[in-house]
Amino acid sequence: MILRQTAAIFTDAYRELNAKKLFWITLFFSILIVAAYACFGIDARGVHFLWMTLPGTEQYAANISPATFFKFWMYAVGIGIWLTWVATILALVSTAGIFPDLLASGSIDLYLSKPISRLRLFLTKFLTGLLFVAVQVGVFIMGCILVIGIRGGSWEWSLLLAIPIVLAFFSYLYAICTLFGILTRSTITALLLTLVAWMCFFGLNSTDNILLAVRSDAGFNLERAQLSASQNRERIEILQARIDNNTAGERTESQLDMAKRNLESAVANIERHQRTLDGVEPWYRRVFVAKSFFPKTSETVALLGRYTLDMDELKALMPPDQRNDVEINIEELGYARPGEATEAAQVMPPNIRTELELRSRSIAWVLGTSFGFTGFILAIAAFIFSRRDY
């Protein structure tokens, strides 16, 4: 009987989706986006849209493979914008009414008077809400896999991970929508409050990203200043030795002065960047801790990037000045005599540091804490649903 009841609730949910124009509109746009996506192409001459070659894309096209190109744009636009913003809002609009409609007088009575426990009814109805997203994401991702396979020449079945990942992301929001729907019994109120909560999570995530960017930047500058100071110290020793050994040339004194000034500047920069780092670090940690208690919407979606784009592919998509390590080499100032060249040092650029830091956050933290929050919200909603009189 449990299976029959569950199947009946899902069948009703499917009929409801089928009856909703928004479901078909969203699906239509999903297919349209996949079709537009398929119209792009990439080869050595550049990026093409249908028969047109987009100007100034030759260099870009030279660095990346077609498969990487399609994966990146699917990830950046298809999932990053369409699925996680537009389609999610449309999905929330479509599903926000599920619980308020269920709780309407005369409707809930029909369900509760049947031999089904309230908890099971609640959970099954919650899952039907996810059905909307599962269908939408499933169609979209399958379309994308076909495009990448046919146009990019690589069958990326790992992209199917996008379905559970986007479902997980949506479940965070839908749990909140469910709680508000049960508390207020109003579709519009539940929807608006969910969007507010989403904006709060987004704000928290943005704060984290900004702090992380500042931290990465400060770390980059500190490391650069430290290397510069180290190289200048080394240079000062060499120049001082020349003077002491009476082997100094005409410019040695001035070079020594310049090296000393550079060292002072580097030391000042070290102090400044260290202060920045010391200032930002506690806030970064606080925000990180705060984030641990809330769902990580952006980072959940970014998990797909981790699995579909490795760091080399990601670097290939960045401008050259952002993807390569920055070389710190005092020799460019022309100090060295033959055999005295100071070894150049490499410093990782800030955006790569940020990306690596984000990728170093464990899946258990990203998903575990988010599901913890979702579970907590659902538990409250289920408790209220189960205990309330209708």
Place this chain on the structure above:
Amino acid sequence: MIQSAPHSDLAIDIRSVDKRYKGKVHALRGIDLTVGRSEVFGLLGPNGAGKSTLVKILTTIVRPTHCEGRVLGRPVGHKPTLRTVGYLPEHARFPDYLTGRQILDSAAAMTGVSRSDARKRIPQLLDIVGMTDWAKKKVTTYSKGMKQRIGIAQALINDPELVFLDEPTDGVDPVGRRDIRAIVQRLRDEGKTVFLNSHLLSELEMVCDRVAILVQGRVVSQGTIDELTRDQGYIEIELQAIDDDHPHPRMLVESSALLLASETTPTGESTSIVASRVRTEFILPSGEPVEINKNRIRIHTEEPGSIQPLLDALRARNCIIRSLRPHRPSLEDLFMKAVTDPTTGKELSPGAGSDKPARKGAAQ
């Protein structure tokens, strides 16, 4: 599978049902109620009396503050018992995107009816409620009466032993009401127990074996309509209009009663005892109270023999009797009596929020 419940002649046997909502509304105050199997039971009461709350408690939709007793031999709130219970809520609301047939399909699945049984039962029920031609149309195209018919069909989809119908004739035209009454009678003939909630007293009177009147969260009367109306009938005599030639009936009755008393008490018993005035009423020597209102004399008896001496006395004084009518109270009379405050003569305030006790009736 639901385990067989201990057999009992009672489909519903509940005691001390109490419900106090969080807003401190005291909806039910110690309800004791029994409904026999194969019985059509009617629960009536004014708006807010707690009728729907009681049904919702019995169907697990509302949690009681306190409740003892059983439904179909199982404790109230036992979910598996609902496999053999049907329920039509007041203002049932079905999803607009479903057709009548899909609603029945869904209800069948939710109550654990097998697909094969559902396939057989759905056309039968559609036929019974007269919705066969509309089965494939969406609910959004239905009138209120049609929705009620589909609602009744879904309540019967699991061939229930006990059916709760909350205001089943609400919004239904007279033909539909007749059809619903026929369905209820058919259910009774099939041995089902039907629990009806209705404002429409005449509907209940026509189909119910037993009724209970619920006022401000209390059952004030409960029994068969015969039991409830027994000893509450009267015979009303209407006399010719009063003029100088015909004295006031009060005097006539008084003098007739005195006459009768003197005639029926040869031992010389005091007339003040056998025909004493009790406030504005009189009591005949045979014990029946008499009320007089202008030219109408109401004798509280259903026994024609009791009024014969009075008729003789009236006729002996040349009173013209315009009409003589025996009267048995209707359910509406009982209901109105139950909802009237005996001290003020005004209707009790609707709802169940008041802590003022409702009047207790007889025949509990």
